Amino acid sequence: MKPNKQSLPDKNGFFGDYGGKFVPETLMYALEQLEETYLNLKDDDDFKKQFYKDLSEFVGRPSPLYFAERLTDYYGTGSIWLKREDLNHTGAHKINNTIGQILLAKHMGKKRIIAETGAGQHGVATATVAARLGLECHIYMGAEDVERQSLNVYRIKLLGAQVHKVDSGSATLKDALNEALRDWVTNVDDTYYIIGSVTGPHPYPMIVRDFNSVVGEELISQSKELFNKMPDAIVACVGGGSNAMGAFYPFINIAGTRLIGVEAGGEGVETGEHAAPLNDGSPGVLHGALSYLMQDDSGQVKSTKSVSAGLDYPGVGPEHSWLKDSGRAEYVAVSDDAALKAFHQVSEFEGIIPALETAHAFAYLDTLMKGFDSNSNIVVNVSGRGDKDINTVAEIDGIKF
């Protein structure tokens, strides 16, 4: 099968075998409405103009493609380039999606915005765009994540949104998503749900991918400009998979560029204590989509483990499952320890403190760079900055403030 980037998802929301709309009946109508709105607007000139204007003036796009000189020297081969999504307003790629979705919400006349968040970056990005339009905003967040991402919890509150702590299940991102879906089922008439990754029922995986694709589009022109060819590889961390999908999508038909997604290996994939469904999962249905999933023999969803709240999720966006099966993208995992080591290394070598999520992508360079010669260009998608993770890392390093 030769993947054609224009053709997917199909009209039922499937990427090959994956995706779909597996939701309670009450939401079917809302999803149809959303799909119709999006398909009508996405090629509309005024809509596109507004989207790119906001990205430029409010977010600060385009984000630079930056040559990482000392990291490159350290590995002694190839050139390492950093796509600086960490420099976006609010500090991560998540804002690209919320800027787009809030325009859809506005167009649909919705008065109330809800979202789930893991690391808090999507919560902050959602609260930010809701504040700009003066819309009521509710953010669902697992109790464990409220604890480890307390800085972002306060940022969300400063932005005028309400944070709802979720205690059910494993009290992390998956449970926040459950709770957001329950809110949506209840308040479907006046509420817009801004989902935070390329997950969930159709049309969300498509919408979130498209809004994040600005990253890959910029990367194509920046690569031409800076090294006069396409990158040999793009490396991105994968939680739900939105930063990776945004970087990968415009490259799907550019065969010379390897696309590499890095999942959270937690204590190590072989221990079972991780959050790496593409490496150690099987197809199943969670949160409205069929995709790779961490599950037991009875179809129960397993709890996950990762030092990074934004990757601590047992599922993954359906398009990644398809890219994996079709062989177009590769998916690997790195452990908590490797990610923490990379977190320190990148901070010290480049003067950039990456998010713990992003640190997973950096950690894979140890393995990846061995396979490249000195003419090659490797891009790391720096999905976010690490300010939010300072407390977590300090605690691991035994430091009290």
Add this chain to the structure above:
Amino acid sequence: MNRLTKKLTDLKDKNKKALVAYLVAGDPDIETTLHLMKLFVEAGVDVLEIGVPFTDPIAEGPIIQKAHDRALKQDVSLSSIFKMIKKFRVDDKQTPLVLMGYLNTFLSHKNLIEDNEDSAIDSILVVDIPGELNLADYGIENKNVNTISLISPTTNKDRIKSIAKNSSGFVYYVTLRGVTGASNLNINEVSKNIEEIKKYAFVPTLAGFGIKSPEDAKLLSECSDGVIIGSSLVKMIEENSQSKEFDRISKYITEIKQAIS
């Protein structure tokens, strides 16, 4: 004939309304569930709806979510549920049984549904598949097990048509926008929508989700072919699971049965 189809036809012939009662298998443990199933039937329940516990039950409110969690602590799965039903069927070969749950648990146990040894169950209700599709589309197939589809207040006319035609057990009308156990019933909207469904459905239409009292049950039974009681029973099971004294539940069921007669 399928026990559920037969039961609903018999009730309709006698101009009676169906009473369907829900409980979660394994809440608080499998033995108690087995006991409660018998008690429900003795108290007047026509059809038993057995909740299959799932880690991420997105359509459930807090009461039923907690029941799922309690059952999962007992390691209840579809295979232990089939074992429980086998025991139930030793004494009760009449009562129709419906399994209600989430797609992922059924996908993991396709063979159990395909076999349905000794016709243990009669119907399946999967909360998270679009109603115009069939379980067979997902490789879950058994001609003797029918399917129940949900229609909600937000389902548009075109979908009502295709879902209603496609349901083989009964049509489950979700009476409100919300999760199980919510309380924002709008009887006018309910009766208007059920009228619409009845134009297309080959099978009876039952109403469920927001019923908390015999009064609610009475109101809804007047515009439907029967009612489904869930959260209010699960709450009583939770409150009485220490003592295992369930007289209160029998009494409640009897009251509902009278209210809809």
